[in-house]
Amino acid sequence: MTTFLSNVNNSIPLLQNKRSVLGSLTNRPLNQINTLKQKNVNQEINNCKVPKKQKQPSLGTVQLKQSNERIRKYDESSQQSNTTKKRFRKNQKSKSNPKKETTKTKQRKKSKKTKKIKKAKTKSHPIDPKEISKITDIHRPFSKLPEHVTEIADEITQNMRIKEKKDHIGEDFLHTQSQVNDKMREILVDWLCNVHINFEFKTETLYLAAKLLDKFLLLKPVSINRLQLVGITALLIASKYQEVNTPDIEEFVLVANGAFTLKELLKMEIIMLTILRFRVTYVSPYFFLQIYLKAAGIELISEEFLKLKFLSNYFLELTLLKSHFRKFCPSKLAASSIYLAIKTLDLNSNSNSNFNSIGNKNVLNKSGHNSKCWSKTLIHYTKFHTEQIIDCVILISKLSNQLCSFEQSEENQTPNIIKKYSDPDFYSVAMMKIPLIKKN
The missing domain is CATH 1.10.472.10 (Cyclin-like)
Incomplete structure (x- = not known):
């Protein structure tokens, strides 16, 4: 208790001193007090201020200036070189004969005119819509099947035609x-x-x-x-x-x-x-044959289509035996075999057939564009008219008739291809009457 009182007593003079200070401040006017405060604050702020550093140029700006100077110098040099080149060319033209220059300019103008005329001709002669309507799209029924690749089928056939010429x-x-x-x-x-x-x-x-x-x-x-x-x-x-x-x-x-x-x-x-x-x-001729069979215009499930398929395969396999058939490209061999198959089925079928029977004529007309068995869809997809196929068709018809007329003996046996296609599983296609195709 005594210690507490002694502390209190000691604190009293301190309080009295503080009051005396406050009393002295309160005796001064308020304006003087405020000015003193502001001076003290400003002095402290000035003491705390840091001197501003001078801004130095960054490396990026220096590099940009250097690059701009280089570009400017390069442009000036390039302009000088271009001017010298133009002068050199003018000097050469002045030295050369003016007649040759006129002929060259005329040739250029003529070439431009011919190009314009060709473009105009192509625009002025479009394909008839009647002919387009007669050509059927063979890829449409297989559009939903991804393995047939109907979107790229035409491009594939074009590439195959280019490749067969190389090989x-x-x-x-x-x-x-x-x-x-x-x-x-x-x-x-x-x-x-x-x-x-x-x-x-x-x-x-x-x-x-x-x-x-x-x-x-x-x-x-x-x-x-x-x-x-x-x-x-x-x-x-x-x-x-x-x-x-x-x-x-x-x-x-x-x-x-x-x-x-x-x-x-x-x-x-x-x-x-x-x-x-x-x-x-x-490139195999069998690849082209599969496309041409679709263009024949027969239902794929019918017996007539199967007969056409096996018969065209029979004629195409017969071409493997003789070496002189190698002069024909695979697409032509396939087209000629399917043409001959249509002719044989027309010959061996009744009048009510899907092959557009033209009578049992075994002669191929020279004007093959109007032949009924070779439709416009086949011409479109095979890229051959009957006039272009006639030589190959004649050779296949001769060979097939010769092999069928051979008698079985130890020296001269029937080929294995005929044995294969004379089986009833292949509709005994090799036993049919094959027409002898001849030119008029």
Whole structure:
């Protein structure tokens, strides 16, 4: 208690001192007090102020100035060079003959005029709407099926037409061969057709095997003893390229009845691929035939369509036997085979048929534009008139009649293609009467 009182007593004089100070302040007028306060505040603010630094130019602005100066100097130099070039050209023109310049200018003006005239002609002669109405769109019923690729189908066919011209072999591809002739090749291809049937391969593999064989015979001479080996290796490579499930290589050796060994087959496969430079993709006539069958204008489910399909396939496979058919491009072979198939079905059918029967005439008119069996849709999609196909059609009709007239004997047996298509599963198409097509 005593300590507390002593602290209180000690604090009293301090309070008295504070009051004396306040009393002295209160005695002064208010204006003087405010001025004193403002002075003290201003002094403190001035003491706290930091001197302003001078702004230095940034690196970006320096670089921009340098770049602008460089651009300006480059523009000045380029303008000077352009002026010197123009002067040099004017001097050269003045030195050259003025007559030649006039002729060149005239030629340019003429070329421009001709281009304008061509454009005007194309605009002034549009396609008749009547002709367009007669052409049916074959891709429309398959538009919902993505595997048919109807949006790009026309572009694919155009690219295939360009590619078939590049890969064209010609009928004289056996001129490099000293021991192999056309007859030996025919026997080999017929035997490959039999092997193709036994293995139950696709039709594309047969066409590809024949193409690889002909390409190899064009590039390298082959002996008679190795001809069968070359043919079976071509079929083996084609099966690896086209088929999903290929048979074992030993089965290809067994088919040949010991004509060669497994090591020889593998070695020949390496040789063939190296000579062909591993180029195995070629345009097949079967590709074009599938498009042309859609353009024939027959229902795809009907029996008439199946007959047309098997018969056109029969004629197209017959072209593989003879080497002189290699002078025709694949699209032309497909068009001529389907034309001949329509003619044969017209000949063997009744009057009430979907093939627009023109009477049992076996003569092809020279003015093929008006022929009833070759519609405008077929002309549009095949890009061939009957006048352009006539040579190929005549050769196929002759060959088919010759092979059908052969008698079976040990020396002259019927080809395996005829045996295949004489089966009732293929509507025995090979047994039909085939017309002999001739020119007028």
